[in-house]
Each structure stands twice: as structure tokens, then as C-alpha cells.
Amino acid sequence: MNIIDFLHKAKRGPQVILPKDAGLIISETGLNPTWKVIDAGSGSGFLAMILGNIGCKVFTYEIREDFYNIAKQNIKNSGMNNIKIYNKDITKGIKEKKVDLITLDMKGPERAIKNAYLALKPGGFIVVYSMHIEEVLNVLKELRKYNFHINILENIQREWQSFGDATRPKTHLAHTGFLTFARKNKIILTQ
Amino acid sequence: MNIIDFLHKAKRGPQVILPKDAGLIISETGLNPTWKVIDAGSGSGFLAMILGNIGCKVFTYEIREDFYNIAKQNIKNSGMNNIKIYNKDITKGIKEKKVDLITLDMKGPERAIKNAYLALKPGGFIVVYSMHIEEVLNVLKELRKYNFHINILENIQREWQSFGDATRPKTHLAHTGFLTFARKNKIILTQ
Amino acid sequence: MNIIDFLHKAKRGPQVILPKDAGLIISETGLNPTWKVIDAGSGSGFLAMILGNIGCKVFTYEIREDFYNIAKQNIKNSGMNNIKIYNKDITKGIKEKKVDLITLDMKGPERAIKNAYLALKPGGFIVVYSMHIEEVLNVLKELRKYNFHINILENIQREWQSFGDATRPKTHLAHTGFLTFARKNKIILTQ
Amino acid sequence: MNIIDFLHKAKRGPQVILPKDAGLIISETGLNPTWKVIDAGSGSGFLAMILGNIGCKVFTYEIREDFYNIAKQNIKNSGMNNIKIYNKDITKGIKEKKVDLITLDMKGPERAIKNAYLALKPGGFIVVYSMHIEEVLNVLKELRKYNFHINILENIQREWQSFGDATRPKTHLAHTGFLTFARKNKIILTQ
Numbered sequence: 050m051n052i053i054d055f056l057h058k059a060k061r062g063p064q065v066i067l068p069k070d071a072g073l074i075i076s077e078t079g080l081n082p083t084w085k086v087i088d089a090g091s092g093s094g095f096l097a098m099i100l101g102n103i104g105c106k107v108f109t110y111e112i113r114e115d116f117y118n119i120a121k122q123n124i125k126n127s128g129m130n131n132i133k134i135y136n137k138d139i140t141k142g143i144k145e146k147k148v149d150l151i152t153l154d155m156k157g158p159e160r161a162i163k164n165a166y167l168a169l170k171p172g173g174f175i176v177v178y179s180m181h182i183e184e185v186l187n188v189l190k191e192l193r194k195y196n197f198h199i200n201i202l203e204n205i206q207r208e209w210q211s212f213g214d215a216t217r218p219k220t221h222l223a224h225t226g227f228l229t230f231a232r233k234n235k236i237i238l239t240q
Numbered sequence: 241m242n243i244i245d246f247l248h249k250a251k252r253g254p255q256v257i258l259p260k261d262a263g264l265i266i267s268e269t270g271l272n273p274t275w276k277v278i279d280a281g282s283g284s285g286f287l288a289m290i291l292g293n294i295g296c297k298v299f300t301y302e303i304r305e306d307f308y309n310i311a312k313q314n315i316k317n318s319g320m321n322n323i324k325i326y327n328k329d330i331t332k333g334i335k336e337k338k339v340d341l342i343t344l345d346m347k348g349p350e351r352a353i354k355n356a357y358l359a360l361k362p363g364g365f366i367v368v369y370s371m372h373i374e375e376v377l378n379v380l381k382e383l384r385k386y387n388f389h390i391n392i393l394e395n396i397q398r399e400w401q402s403f404g405d406a407t408r409p410k411t412h413l414a415h416t417g418f419l420t421f422a423r424k425n426k427i428i429l430t431q
Numbered sequence: 432m433n434i435i436d437f438l439h440k441a442k443r444g445p446q447v448i449l450p451k452d453a454g455l456i457i458s459e460t461g462l463n464p465t466w467k468v469i470d471a472g473s474g475s476g477f478l479a480m481i482l483g484n485i486g487c488k489v490f491t492y493e494i495r496e497d498f499y500n501i502a503k504q505n506i507k508n509s510g511m512n513n514i515k516i517y518n519k520d521i522t523k524g525i526k527e528k529k530v531d532l533i534t535l536d537m538k539g540p541e542r543a544i545k546n547a548y549l550a551l552k553p554g555g556f557i558v559v560y561s562m563h564i565e566e567v568l569n570v571l572k573e574l575r576k577y578n579f580h581i582n583i584l585e586n587i588q589r590e591w592q593s594f595g596d597a598t599r600p601k602t603h604l605a606h607t608g609f610l611t612f613a614r615k616n617k618i619i620l621t622q
Numbered sequence: 623m624n625i626i627d628f629l630h631k632a633k634r635g636p637q638v639i640l641p642k643d644a645g646l647i648i649s650e651t652g653l654n655p656t657w658k659v660i661d662a663g664s665g666s667g668f669l670a671m672i673l674g675n676i677g678c679k680v681f682t683y684e685i686r687e688d689f690y691n692i693a694k695q696n697i698k699n700s701g702m703n704n705i706k707i708y709n710k711d712i713t714k715g716i717k718e719k720k721v722d723l724i725t726l727d728m729k730g731p732e733r734a735i736k737n738a739y740l741a742l743k744p745g746g747f748i749v750v751y752s753m754h755i756e757e758v759l760n761v762l763k764e765l766r767k768y769n770f771h772i773n774i775l776e777n778i779q780r781e782w783q784s785f786g787d788a789t790r791p792k793t794h795l796a797h798t799g800f801l802t803f804a805r806k807n808k809i810i811l812t813q
Contacts, residue, residue: 051363053270068267069395076263079244082273082295103294104273172242181597182407182755189402201400201407204260205587205778209392209418211380215563216373216392217608226599227400372788373564396587396778406754408799417790433745435652451777454649457676458641461626464655464677485676486655554624564789571784583782583789586642591774591800593762598755598774609782 052102055127056095062119065095066154066178067225069206074152077202077230078174080105084149087168089139089161094120094132096152101132105149108132110139112155143168154178159191166195169233177229185227197231204228243293246318247286253310256286257345257369258416260397265343268393268421269365271296275340278359280330280352285311285323287343292323296340299323301330303346334359345369350382357386360424368420376418388422395419434484437509438477444501447477448536448560449607451588456534459584459612460556462487466531469550471521471543476502476514478534483514487531490514492521494537525550536560541573548577551615559611567609579613586610625675628700629668635692638668639727639751640798642779647725650775650803651747653678657722660741662712662734667693667705669725674705678722681705683712685728716741727751732764739768742806750802758800770804777801 053068074080074096082104088097091111097120101107109124109132111117117136124132139153140160150173151165158177165175175197179185185201192199203226207218244259265271265287273295279288282302288311292298300315300323302308308327315323330344331351341364342356349368356366366388370376376392383390394417398409435450456462456478464486470479473493479502483489491506491514493499499518506514521535522542532555533547540559547557557579561567567583574581585608589600626641647653647669655677661670664684670693674680682697682705684690690709697705712726713733723746724738731750738748748770752758758774765772776799780791 051270052272053268054363069264069393072263072265072267073260073397074263075266076259076290077244079242079293081243081293099267102270102272172245181599183596183598183759185400186402186407186756189407199402201402202260203398203400203409205396205398206264207394207396209376209394211377211390211392214565216377216380216565217563218394372790374568374787374789377565405756407756408754433652434654435650436745450649451646451775454645454647455642455779456645457648458645458672459626461624461675463625463675481649484652484654554627567782568784568789571789581784583784584642585780585782585791587778587780588646589776589778591758591776593759593772593774598759598762600776 052098052127056098059093059095059123059126060119061093062116063092065093066099068099069204070178070225070228071096071099073202073204073228074176075100075103078150078176080150085145085147087139087143087145087148087151087165089153090116090155091120091134092116092154094123094134096154097132097134098124098127098129100152101127101129104131106131108145109134110137111135112138140164149173151175152178158184159188162188162191162195166233171233171235173233175231177231179227179229182227185229188229192229192231196234198234200230202228202230243289247289250284250286250314250317251310252284253307254283256284257290258397259290260395261369261416261419262287262290264393264395264419265367266291266294269341269367271341276336276338278330278334278336278339278342278356280344281307281346282311282325283307283345285314285325287345288323288325289315289318289320291343292318292320295322297322299336300325301328302326303329331355340364342366343369349375350379353379353382353386357424362424362426364424366422368422370418370420373418376420379420383420383422387425389425391421393419393421434480438480441475441477441505441508442501443475444498445474447475448481449588450481451586452560452607452610453478453481455584455586455610456558457482457485460532460558462532467527467529469521469525469527469530469533469547471535472498472537473502473516474498474536476505476516478536479514479516480506480509480511482534483509483511486513488513490527491516492519493517494520522546531555533557534560540566541570544570544573544577548615553615553617555615557613559613561609561611564609567611570611574611574613578616580616582612584610584612625671629671632666632668632696632699633692634666635689636665638666639672641672642777643751643798643801644669644672646775646777646801647749648673648676651723651749653723658718658720660712660716660718660721660724660738662726663689663728664693664707665689665727667696667707669727670705670707671697671700671702673725674700674702677704679704681718682707683710684708685711713737722746724748725751731757732761735761735764735768739806744806744808746806748804750804752800752802755800758802761802765802765804769807771807773803775801775803
């Protein structure tokens with residue numbers, strides 16, 4: 050089944066990422082099926098499944114047991130066997146090494162940056178998804194302690210409607226959040 | 241090499257699609273490595289390579305010989321062997337069958353809709369990329385003759401800049417185009 | 432009473448223009464209290480009252496008797512005596528001469544362009560408010576027959592919300608319409 | 623001379639406010655010719671002149687002597703005699719009383735809020751123009767100490783271009799800043 054059809058029917062617990070933002074993560078990082086990806090928190094598992102749909106190996110961390118159970122069931126129903134879910138707090142440690150991409154959609158993502166930096170390959174990416182601008186500012190402060198190239202994006206997506214000869218942007222359009230991309234520099238300058 | 245690093249160095253002939261739009265095509269259609277994709281025109285081959293990077297089989301059509309040569313060389317340099325390029329006019333016919341996705345970024349895309357509709361699987365997608373709103377209107381008129389579910393999107397992407405304690409949207413932000421998604425309905429009602 | 436407080440309580444019949452768009456009309460044309468302004472259709476009289484609030488003389492045309500009655504009552508309640516309302520079709524003729532600004536928020540505004548052009552001062556403005564892009568294209572076609580400098584704008588306004596330390600754009604934001612500014616050229620080249 | 627023509631020729635020192643933002647200040651506050659307005663800093667005097675063009679009495683404060691001289695000359699050239707300019711620091715005190723509107727486009731606007739609050743009429747407005755989001759957050763913190771109704775807006779304006787049958791948003795569009803509207807409540811609750 051097409052992943053978008055599957056997700057329409059999947060159970061939604063916490064708020065889920067929109068395709069426009071998931072697509073940007075894929076295209077801005079250059080994600081491909083050979084990648085090792087870490088995702089925290091799992092939420093309803095939607096981002097893990099959208100990334101897993103590309104074929105890469107996904108490890109998704111969720112601290113809350115209720116969300117973990119929703120996400121686990123959704124992932125099982127998707128039939129994807131390249132996604133591993135943990136009921137764990139990512140700020141306590143990341144087991145995986147040489148990771149290509151770490152997505153953080155969680156409270157206090159700045160607390161996960163140090164572990165994430167260490168787990169990443171040179172050239173690998175952290176992408177932080179933030180609802181509020183203060184969260185962006187907090188995470189920037191932490192990211193700047195490490196050797197990252199940083200890029201902050203927001204996607205303002207407009208859906209147009211067209212009935213016969215009457216075509217216009219829909220009256221309302223959605224903002225969801227800010228995406229902060231931090232790429233671990235490949236070349237570490239030695240002193 | 242990461243596809244985004246590769247594309248920064250690849251040769252650019254005609255205008256190339258931005259990652260924000262390529263990402264939206266991937267995430268809104270649910271593209272995965274098992275897909276068969278058609279792309280026209282190739283332009284510099286960037287969209288073909290971004291989609292090919294996901295692992296799917298891509299057939300890309302380019303009518304202009306000069307663009308064909310640029311795209312062919314770029315694809316060769318990428319090392320991807322899942323992309324086949326034709327120096328052909330897609331409006332003259334599509335050889336491939338049971339296609340999952342057809343992307344049209346070309347002049348007069350409405351002329352390719354009939355062939356595209358026939359080549360698509362039920363549930364498959366056409367995505368038309370248009371610079372001008374008149375092109376959107378023209379292609380809508382043609383799409384409505386067939387059994388499609390239609391959705392028109394534009395992504396207004398803002399990049400934010402942050403220096404110390406001074407964070408703001410960059411003064412200028414890019415519009416590129418409109419994306420018209422047309423999904424071939426799975427259930428064809430008989431009368 | 433402040434006009435914005437008055438308008439919150441005024442009767443609304445047809446859809447009314449938003450302040451962001453009315454403000455743009457004022458600031459892009461340079462409207463001031465000495466101006467003579469024509470407005471069609473009156474709708475609920477909101478734009479006429481927002482412009483009248485600046486102190487200029489406003490003549491507002493409304494073809495529909497039901498809207499005319501709503502607008503007339505609203506204008507009366509506002510206490511402004513610099514607004515004159517007609518229950519007339521502006522496409523049938525404009526009595527006023529040497530007009531500084533003509534705002535058109537009506538069906539088929541292209542039918543009013545010729546009369547509007549003749550009624551305008553050199554350097555005066557037509558501003559057409561359009562919901563749909565096809566209306567913009569139709570009116571552009573007509574405007575190009577005359578000696579106008581043309582500028583098309585849309586305002587995408589975002590309201591931000593802030594509770595304590597959680598500040599972000601509101602989830603939904605409004606599109607209302609397109610504003611086409613056409614300024615009658617001051618210098619008419621003779622051949 | 624039309625104010626917009628005048629401003630095109632006026633001398634520009636520091637960055638000037640765009641019409642879209644000035645228009646929003648006018649239409650969101652309900653400004654009219656009877657108003658008493660304070661503006662700080664003057665910058666090149668553009669906002670003072672745009673508001674003065676409506677006919678209200680404007681008092682504009684500029685701390686820097688070089689900007690004061692530019693603004694003073696521009697205001698003199700405009701021929702408007704309803705604008706008074708001071709080479710003064712607004713944070714040191716505001717002489718005017720029962721003010722309808724105070725616009726702050728300056729460094730550290732939070733330092734002017736207390737004086738501004740005291741100078742305002744009940745129902746009057748402060749509008750703060752901020753380039754950076756941190757400035758918005760700082761000013762919000764200060765505004766919340768007083769009895770204000772607060773509204774934060776940003777206008778993302780798109781200019782469209784149209785050549786023959788090719789109409790589209792211009793490739794680049796401008797962000798300028800955030801507008802924070804704070805209205806002094808009319809009804810002061812007593813305890």
C-alpha cells in the first residue's frame with residue numbers, strides 16, 4: 050500500500066509532521082536507502098515510517114509509553130521491517146554509531162545535541178523540528194558549541210483551489226514549524 | 241557522495257528544480273525505491289537524479305539535444321545506473337507501462353497528459369511543475385478530461401538567518417513554481 | 432469612535448476587505464484627505480468607510496439594492512458625511528471627474544476600466560481587488576489597452592501568537608485576494 | 623506632489639519602512655487626520671511623512687544627529703507643516719500627552735514602553751517595528767507589564783509579474799520585519 054494511503058488510516062496520537070516538512074528533510078539532506086537514521090521522539094511513528102518508506106534503516110526513540118505503544122502498532126501495521134522502535138529517552142544515550150541523519154521532534158531537543166553530534170558521521174545531519182521560535186533559539190545556542198553548518202528553514206505551503214474558472218489560494222494556509230538543519234562538518238580543523 | 245554535494249558541482253544548463261519542490265514530490269506521492277518513474281523534460285537531469293537517489297527506476301525524456309547532453313553527462317558522473325535518458329519528445333509516446341509517477345517540467349505539459357494517463361498505474365501520480373499561473377490553468381483544463389484527483393500546491397520557503405542574538409527571515413525569499421498533483425483514481429466507475 | 436471599533440460592530444453583508452489590504456491601498460497610492468475617491472461595489476461599505484476615515488471625499492457605487500441598503504445604513508451609523516453612496520451600476524457611467532483613486536471590488540471589473548480611465552486624473556490610480564487569479568488575468572488584458580503603469584501585489588499576512596515562552600505563527604493564516612494597482616500615466620506621449 | 627513620488631526622490635539614510643508595513647499601521651490602528659502621533663526614531667523621516675500625509679499631527683524623535691539632519695531636510699522638502707522633529711532620546715521622556723499612536727522603530731524599544739504607556743490615551747496604540755525575532759520577544763516581555771491588548775503581525779508581500787501570457791510571483795519577495803501592536807486598554811480595572 051502507498052505510504053500516504055497507509056498514513057491516512059494510521060492511528061494518530063501526538064501531532065504528526067506534515068508531508069511538506071518530511072519532504073524537505075529528505076531532499077535537503079539527500080537521504081537515500083543506504084542511510085542509518087535516528088528519530089526522536091517517535092510520536093505516532095509517522096516520520097519514522099515516511100523515512101523508512103525510502104528504505105533506510107530507522108531507529109526511533111520514544112520516552113512516553115503511551116506514544117511508544119501507538120507508534121509500535123502503526124509500524125507493525127505498515128509491514129516495514131527496517132524500523133526499530135525503543136521506549137527510551139534519547140538524552141540518556143544513543144547506541145547507534147556512524148549515523149547519517151538524526152531527526153529531533155521532542156521537548157528540549159538541545160539536551161540531545163551532544164549525544165547526537167557524537168553518533169553522527171562526518172557530513173551527517175541533525176534536523177530539529179520546532180513549533181516555537183524560542184525552541185529554535187535554544188537549540189541554536191547548543192548547536193553552536195559544535196562543529197556544524199547550520200541552516201534554518203520554514204515552509205509556508207499554500208494549497209490552491211480551482212472550481213471551473215475560479216482559481217485561488219485557499220483562504221487558510223498552514224504553518225507547522227521551523228526546521229533547523231545542522232550538518233556535522235566533514236573536515237575537523239586541528240589546531 | 242551525498243547527492244546534494246554532487247548536485248552542487250553538477251553542470252547546470254536550464255533552470256533546475258529546488259530541493260523544497262523535489263522533496264514535496266517525494267513526500268506527497270509516497271515515492272519509494274520500488275517505483276517506476278518517468279520525468280520530462282530532463283533539463284540538467286537534477287530531478288531525475290534526486291528521484292533516482294531514492295533508488296527507484298527513472299526514465300527521463302528530453303527533446304532538446306543540448307540539454308540531453310548536459311543531463312546525460314551529469315547522470316553518468318553521478319554513477320547512478322537506475323536512470324535511463326532518452327533524447328525524445330514525450331508527447332510523441334511513452335513506452336513504459338504501469339508507471340508510478342510521471343513528472344512534467346516542460347513547455348505545454350497539457351500535450352503529454354493523455355499519454356501519461358495511459359502509462360500510469362491506477363493510484364499513480366502526474367506532477368506538473370509550472371512557473372506561470374496560466375500554465376497551471378491550461379493543464380487543469382486537460383487534467384479534468386480524465387479520472388484524476390487533483391491538488392495544487394506552492395511552497396513558499398523562507399530561510400532564516402541568525403547571527404548571535406539577531407534572528408530573522410532572510411530579506412528575500414524564493415518562489416519557484418506551482419506543483420499540480422494529479423492522482424489517477426484507483427476505482428474507475430463503470431456506468 | 433475609532434473606525435476599527437466601529438467596523439467590528441457594523442453589519443456585514445457581502446465579504447468585506449481586510450485591513451491589511453485596505454492599508455496597502457492607502458500606502459501604495461499615497462491617499463490623503465484632499466483626495467476624491469470612487470469605490471465600487473460598496474458591499475457592506477467597509478472600504479468606503481476605511482478610506483472615508485482618512486478624510487477624503489468618497490463616492491461609492493453599488494448595483495445590488497440589498498447591499499446598497501446595508502452599506503447606506505452602516506455609513507449613516509458611522510457619522511461620516513464625506514461619503515456619498517449610489518445605488519447604481521458603475522459600468523453604466525461615472526459622473527465624477529478628476530478622480531484620484533478608483534477601487535474596484537466587483538464582478539467583471541474589466542467592464543469598468545474604460546470609464547474609470549476617463550474619470551481619473553493623470554497620476555491617479557485604479558486598484559482592483561480580485562479573489563481569483565482568472566479575474567486578475569482578465570483585468571490585466573483590459574488595463575493593457577490604456578496608458579497605465581501596472582503592479583500586482585498580494586499580502587500574505589501572518590499573525591503570531593505568544594503565550595509565555597512559546598511564540599509562533601498561528602497555525603492558519605489568511606489569503607484574501609490579489610490587488611492590481613494601475614496608475615494612469617502622467618505623461619501621455621503624443622505621436 | 624503625491625507622497626509616494628516625493629519619497630522616491632527623498633534622501634535615504636537608515637533603512638526605511640516599506641509601504642506595506644506603513645499601510646498596515648494605518649489600517650490596523652484606524653489612524654485619521656485628527657490624531658496625535660509620536661514616532662521614534664525618525665530615521666530618514668519616511669514613516670513620519672507617510673503618517674503626516676494623512677493629516678495628523680506627528681512628533682518624531684531621533685537620537686542621532688546625522689539621521690535627525692536627513693529627516694529634518696526631507697520633512698522640510700515635503701512641505702508638510704504638521705510634523706515636528708526633535709533631536710532627542712525618546713527613552714528620556716515624552717512631552718506630549720493623550721497621544722493616539724506611538725510608533726517605535728529603534729534599538730531597544732522596550733526602554734521606551736513605560737513612557738509610551740503613560741503618554742497614550744486609553745484606546746491608543748503602540749506599534750513596534752522589529753527586524754529580529756529576539757527584539758519581538760524582548761518587547762513582549764516589557765509590554766506584558768502594562769495593560770495592553772497585544773497583536774503580532776508580519777506581512778509577507780508578493781509582487782507578481784505578468785508579461786503577455788506569463789504571470790507569476792516574482793522570484794524573490796521581501797521580508798522586512800515584525801509589527802507588534804499593543805493597544806492600551808480603555809477600561810482599567812480597579813482593584
